[in-house]
Amino acid sequence: MLNILLFLFSCYLSKYIDNKKFNLNDLIFYDPISNLDCNEKNYWTPFNTETTCFKFLSITNNDTLNSSTIDLILDHDLTSETFGKAKEVLQFYTSNWKNILNIDLISQKRLFEVLKSEQEPNLFKPEIKAPYNGHLFTNTKIINNKNIYNVGGYWTKDLYEEDTNFAYALTSDGYNSLVDVNKKLGIRPIIKIEKKYIYNIKLFSNITNLFLESTTNWVKYPAEDESYDGYYYGNLQGFSVTNNYLIFHSSNDSNPYYGILYLYNGNEYKNLFKKLYGLTGHGNGIAYNSRKNTILVASANYYQNTLEYNIEDLNLVNNFTKGFVGIGYDYDNDLYVGYIDRRVYFLETNTFEEIYSFDLTNFETTQDIEYYNGYIFFVTTNFFAGDFFQEYSFYKEGSNIIYVFNAKFENGVPSKNFGMIEDILYLESLGELEAIEFHNNKVYYGFGRRDVERNYPYYFCNANLIDFIKYTKLNIKY
Numbered sequence: 001m002l003n004i005l006l007f008l009f010s011c012y013l014s015k016y017i018d019n020k021k022f023n024l025n026d027l028i029f030y031d032p033i034s035n036l037d038c039n040e041k042n043y044w045t046p047f048n049t050e051t052t053c054f055k056f057l058s059i060t061n062n063d064t065l066n067s068s069t070i071d072l073i074l075d076h077d078l079t080s081e082t083f084g085k086a087k088e089v090l091q092f093y094t095s096n097w098k099n100i101l102n103i104d105l106i107s108q109k110r111l112f113e114v115l116k117s118e119q120e121p122n123l124f125k126p127e128i129k130a131p132y133n134g135h136l137f138t139n140t141k142i143i144n145n146k147n148i149y150n151v152g153g154y155w156t157k158d159l160y161e162e163d164t165n166f167a168y169a170l171t172s173d174g175y176n177s178l179v180d181v182n183k184k185l186g187i188r189p190i191i192k193i194e195k196k197y198i199y200n201i202k203l204f205s206n207i208t209n210l211f212l213e214s215t216t217n218w219v220k221y222p223a224e225d226e227s228y229d230g231y232y233y234g235n236l237q238g239f240s241v242t243n244n245y246l247i248f249h250s251s252n253d254s255n256p257y258y259g260i261l262y263l264y265n266g267n268e269y270k271n272l273f274k275k276l277y278g279l280t281g282h283g284n285g286i287a288y289n290s291r292k293n294t295i296l297v298a299s300a301n302y303y304q305n306t307l308e309y310n311i312e313d314l315n316l317v318n319n320f321t322k323g324f325v326g327i328g329y330d331y332d333n334d335l336y337v338g339y340i341d342r343r344v345y346f347l348e349t350n351t352f353e354e355i356y357s358f359d360l361t362n363f364e365t366t367q368d369i370e371y372y373n374g375y376i377f378f379v380t381t382n383f384f385a386g387d388f389f390q391e392y393s394f395y396k397e398g399s400n401i402i403y404v405f406n407a408k409f410e411n412g413v414p415s416k417n418f419g420m421i422e423d424i425l426y427l428e429s430l431g432e433l434e435a436i437e438f439h440n441n442k443v444y445y446g447f448g449r450r451d452v453e454r455n456y457p458y459y460f461c462n463a464n465l466i467d468f469i470k471y472t473k474l475n476i477k478y
Contacts, residue, residue, distance in 0.1 A: 115176065231254060285339075
């Protein structure tokens with residue numbers, strides 16, 4: 001009986017998807033090998049290579065409800081040694097893909113349509129920049145037998161007819177280019193598929209600009225004109241909020257061992273209370289321990305150390321010789337929460353010894369980590385990403401992504417869903433989201449860069465927690 005009900009439900013769902021209208025660049029998760037339902041919780045990344053659930057992008061212009069098929073492009077590169085090997089590699093990787101009506105590489109003409117390029121590249125002017133709203137991910141890393149290669153772009157299927165030493169490609173910096181056919185680039189399969197095979201599109205939550213702009217209070221701080229050891233600091237990294245202070249860290253990658261801690265207080269944190277220029281490094285994460293009245297700064301000494309300061313005088317209390325990219329504080333269980341190397345650690349607050357941990361598989365750029373009410377909020381971004389990540393992400397809605405993991409304990413031990421994804425929050429682009437914080441029934445966002453008012457590199461907003469909860473699937477107590 002259960003199987004019959006599931007079959008009927010799948011028929012109903014397939015009918016619904018079959019009649020759905022897709023937009024250009026919609027994210028679509030599909031398993032072309034097992035044809036099983038798949039979604040954002042368990043799709044292929046360089047750190048989750050056992051699954052055959054892949055993320056695709058729609059490249060169909062002007063899709064309609066009457067259309068039963070859709071064209072998709074894989075959103076990461078497969079390895080190919082040269083242009084001449086591209087079709088051979090395509091056949092190798094996709095020979096067992098099912099329910100595919102057609103499979104090929106993208107043509108240069110199609111790429112122009114998707115990127116909305118104004119003119120084609122030529123041999124004498126090979127770099128024609130696609131406009132910013134081009135909407136294609138260009139992840140330039142490829143995987144072959146779990147080895148990772150930097151190949152700098154991906155091939156289209158066309159040779160340049162006037163000189164066949166060149167072929168068309170989309171390069172790693174987002175340009176349509178003519179590239180020497182011997183250059184090592186990846187490939188991306190394009191598939192035509194019936195919509196009825198697409199089970200899920202996007203399951204999780206969007207936090208839109210409308211919410212951020214209309215329901216929040218904004219505080220902004222200009223960068224200092226003063227230099228320190230010949231360097232100017234203006235890059236927001238981690239931050240935290242207490243009853244009395246807004247604490248945030250500023251870095252300069254040209255002077256990577258040093259950074260500046262700022263403490264602001266007063267009405268809406270308008271007054272500079274204290275600052276510390278010191279060996280805080282990148283300062284990628286900050287956590288406030290309300291029991292000890294101290295703050296932790298992650299990623300000092302090239303991510304080898306974590307520094308603990310007394311918040312009132314910024315005197316150093318502890319120099320823990322364990323490094324993390326992000327740091328948070330679990331006030332319910334009096335544990336620190338750290339992140340490094342695709343793993344989340346729960347740590348004893350005095351010794352910094354590991355108590356529990358779990359692995360992550362996402363691969364966007366790591367920002368910071370926060371604990372609140374039994375959840376871990378893992379902040380990532382797609383802006384200016386490094387190894388394995390999406391470079392030049394034109395998908396504005398997903399430029400900042402917060403992964404929310406279950407971090408609930410039962411009777412002092414992790415619950416059965418501990419470490420599982422509970423929600424994924426997509427934020428439209430207001431800048432590079434560095435961290436979020438929860439305090440006094442408010443949620444705070446810290447943006448390191450905005451497209452407007454560039455004189456203010458430190459940009460914070462806060463909203464009522466009850467408004468934030470409406471956008472999530474989380475069971476947060478208010």
